[in-house]
Amino acid sequence: MIDSILLVDDEDLFHLVFEDACSLLDITLSLQSLTSSDEAEKLFKKWFKEGPVEERPECVFVDLNIIGSSFDGIELIRKINFEYGNNVVIGIISSSNESEEQANAIKAGAQFWIIKSDDIEPRLEEFRKDYDGYKNRTAPFKIYK
Amino acid sequence: MIKIDKKTKDQLLEMYKTKKISLEGNILKVIDPDGDVEFETYIKESIEKDKDNRRKRLDVTKQVQSKNTDLVKSEKENDRVNKQLKSALEEAEESNKAMLVAKQEAELALEDAQKAKIDAENARIEAEKARHEAEQAKNSAVNDLELMQKKTQFELIGNIVKVALWVILGVGITTTIVYVISLFAGFNTDVIGSSWVNIMSILLTNAFSIIGTLMGMKTMSDNKDQRQP
Numbered sequence: 001m002i003d004s005i006l007l008v009d010d011e012d013l014f015h016l017v018f019e020d021a022c023s024l025l026d027i028t029l030s031l032q033s034l035t036s037s038d039e040a041e042k043l044f045k046k047w048f049k050e051g052p053v054e055e056r057p058e059c060v061f062v063d064l065n066i067i068g069s070s071f072d073g074i075e076l077i078r079k080i081n082f083e084y085g086n087n088v089v090i091g092i093i094s095s096s097n098e099s100e101e102q103a104n105a106i107k108a109g110a111q112f113w114i115i116k117s118d119d120i121e122p123r124l125e126e127f128r129k130d131y132d133g134y135k136n137r138t139a140p141f142k143i144y145k
Numbered sequence: 146m147i148k149i150d151k152k153t154k155d156q157l158l159e160m161y162k163t164k165k166i167s168l169e170g171n172i173l174k175v176i177d178p179d180g181d182v183e184f185e186t187y188i189k190e191s192i193e194k195d196k197d198n199r200r201k202r203l204d205v206t207k208q209v210q211s212k213n214t215d216l217v218k219s220e221k222e223n224d225r226v227n228k229q230l231k232s233a234l235e236e237a238e239e240s241n242k243a244m245l246v247a248k249q250e251a252e253l254a255l256e257d258a259q260k261a262k263i264d265a266e267n268a269r270i271e272a273e274k275a276r277h278e279a280e281q282a283k284n285s286a287v288n289d290l291e292l293m294q295k296k297t298q299f300e301l302i303g304n305i306v307k308v309a310l311w312v313i314l315g316v317g318i319t320t321t322i323v324y325v326i327s328l329f330a331g332f333n334t335d336v337i338g339s340s341w342v343n344i345m346s347i348l349l350t351n352a353f354s355i356i357g358t359l360m361g362m363k364t365m366s367d368n369k370d371q372r373q374p
Contacts, residue, residue, distance in 0.1 A: 020202055
């Protein structure tokens, strides 16, 4: 089970879907949801400079296009990986399946790409199985279709 | 894991039995029953109940999300159709404007054509007039030419007549003088007398003939002038 998860997605309904799916699949007990990449950046900046480190999530799911934010999900991943160095497991969860964006996500340090759909549970379950690899930084980038 | 004291457990169990109210959420997954079978059953049932609720909520949320997605798609489609309609309307308005411009241009062209027709008609009338004037000028020139020719002819005829009359007069006078001299000089005038008579008669005849010819020619010329327009 993942200790804590942070979801960054502008769609409130998906927060509910994700929370229920994670609970039913026993993926995590602690889930925090944010609607903008700016809020997420603020939190990571705080954890990086002031701490406490324990408050930071173990895994972060970021939507690709976050409406109402200053920058998109790939930029958020880049900032978390290269500016705030929190060493979290991080990836994209989006309905998009564009290879160009996926290549950009890899460059930013994303470890996975989960494609959103009505049937999200099987993908999350598969992700849970691969999670240890992501945590140990041994699993390659993977797209969950 | 969290351990709960006996009093709290009993209260939770009592609440569940009497009012069917139980704990919900992930907190259930971190509570340690600590060997209490009844409380363990309570925790399991509560977790199942929570899962059922979450499953139902997940289904409903997915349905709502799906409808939302459909609505967004419909909205996008509506926007697309609206844009197409707007574009078609703009194109129709542009076509209408173009048609009005073309109509105005056609009307102007028609006016120009009518003006050109009137101008052409005027030009034709002027050309007709010019042709008529040219014909008149030509006729006048022809008449002048004929007049000049006649004048020349008359002058020539007049000169001829003059010369002829002078010749006749000269011959008549000379013959008369010779005859008179012969009479007064006492020469034989038989031959010269008859010759003088003959010459005089010939001269008179010729003179009348010339005058008659001239009169005839003048009459013919007058008749010809009257016949011409």
